Amino acid sequence: MRQIDRLPYRRQFRSDVSADEVSAQSFGARLAAEFAAGRHLCAGIDPHRELLVDWGLEDSADGAERMGREVVAAAVGVAACVKPQISFFERFGSAGFVALERVLADARAAEVLVIGDVKRGDIGSTFSAYAEAWLAPGSPLEVDAMTVAPYMGFETLKGAFPFVREHGKGMFVLAATSNPEARPVQTATSEQGVTLAQTMVSHANAWNAREHGSDSVGSIGVVLGATLNLQEFGIDVSRRVEPSLPVLAPGFGHQGARVEDIAKIYGGIGDAVLASESRSILAGGGEHLAARIQHRANLITQALEETR
Numbered sequence: 001m002r003q004i005d006r007l008p009y010r011r012q013f014r015s016d017v018s019a020d021e022v023s024a025q026s027f028g029a030r031l032a033a034e035f036a037a038g039r040h041l042c043a044g045i046d047p048h049r050e051l052l053v054d055w056g057l058e059d060s061a062d063g064a065e066r067m068g069r070e071v072v073a074a075a076v077g078v079a080a081c082v083k084p085q086i087s088f089f090e091r092f093g094s095a096g097f098v099a100l101e102r103v104l105a106d107a108r109a110a111e112v113l114v115i116g117d118v119k120r121g122d123i124g125s126t127f128s129a130y131a132e133a134w135l136a137p138g139s140p141l142e143v144d145a146m147t148v149a150p151y152m153g154f155e156t157l158k159g160a161f162p163f164v165r166e167h168g169k170g171m172f173v174l175a176a177t178s179n180p181e182a183r184p185v186q187t188a189t190s191e192q193g194v195t196l197a198q199t200m201v202s203h204a205n206a207w208n209a210r211e212h213g214s215d216s217v218g219s220i221g222v223v224l225g226a227t228l229n230l231q232e233f234g235i236d237v238s239r240r241v242e243p244s245l246p247v248l249a250p251g252f253g254h255q256g257a258r259v260e261d262i263a264k265i266y267g268g269i270g271d272a273v274l275a276s277e278s279r280s281i282l283a284g285g286g287e288h289l290a291a292r293i294q295h296r297a298n299l300i301t302q303a304l305e306e307t308r
């Protein structure tokens with residue numbers, strides 16, 4: 001297996017931007033740069049037990065760290081971002097958190113955007129502490145954006161807003177998730193007949209429209225599963241929105257959605273889709289990881305280009 005203790009490369013398109021300038025940019029602006037460079041793959045870091053075995057690694061914090069660091073190294077300049085799933089690190093307790101911190105440090109050094117898949121949500125005061133843990137500059141677990149569960153009310157997320165406004169951070173709000181069990185919850189309608197899923201999309205769009213400044217992409221996105229017929233969730237994808245709504249799109253690969261259908265699924269909002277894949281790029285051992293990531297990234301770029 002390739003050793004990745006040091007990462008010798010940096011992204012070319014950022015080589016003339018200082019670290020200060022990068023952190024001064026909004027999350028939406030940083031996503032816009034990824035999309036402009038043709039990058040739409042979100043490479044998942046999900047060290048499942050079976051995958052670690054498949055890679056010849058131990059099912060341990062060390063194994064999870066090695067897999068995570070390999071994914072970061074292979075993602076540089078190819079994927080738009082990486083997305084570590086916290087559960088696979090959390091199962092090793094404090095050692096897992098140390099492992100995750102090292103993966104995050106690699107990503108920061110390589111200037112790879114990180115979405116922490118942590119799905120946090122709670123009463124406002126508690127959520128604020130989660131926001132501090134994951135979004136505060138200098139926090140050991142600092143990431144660029146995190147996934148959040150809004151089911152205690154969109155307004156409970158407001159503790160994260162200062163980090164989004166002032167520190168270039170982002171959030172992806174669960175709206176229509178890829179798992180089949182979500183349907184009865186997320187298609188439930190308000191008295192006005194609006195689905196819960198669409199309510200979250202509207203909140204994100206309204207926040208972005210209010211706060212985006214000159215950015216072409218908003219800093220608050222939504223999760224819209226690729227396995228779904230989004231119309232059935234009351235979500236209208238026929239028209240572009242301004243600024244573009246970032247969409248974290250899990251469900252490709254292992255869960256059955258095909259990247260070739262990306263335009264059919266996301267229609268007018270496909271320009272800001274991050275197509276997320278974990279098992280489909282991780283399965284098959286560590287040796288050909290970079291080739292698999294490149295292949296998936298190419299397929300996604302191709303599918304999006306064909307729609308333009």
Ligand SMILES: O=C(O)c1cc(=O)[nH]c(=O)n1[C@@H]1O[C@H](COP(=O)(O)O)[C@@H](O)[C@H]1O
Nearest residue numbers: 085117147177178225250254255277278279
């Ligand atoms: O927020 C997520 O990332 C997420 C939302 C969703 O609706 N569905 C979903 O599968 N995910 C995550 O995306 C990843 C999908 O993994 P694969 O099915 O292996 O590509 C997992 O880490 C899930 O936790």
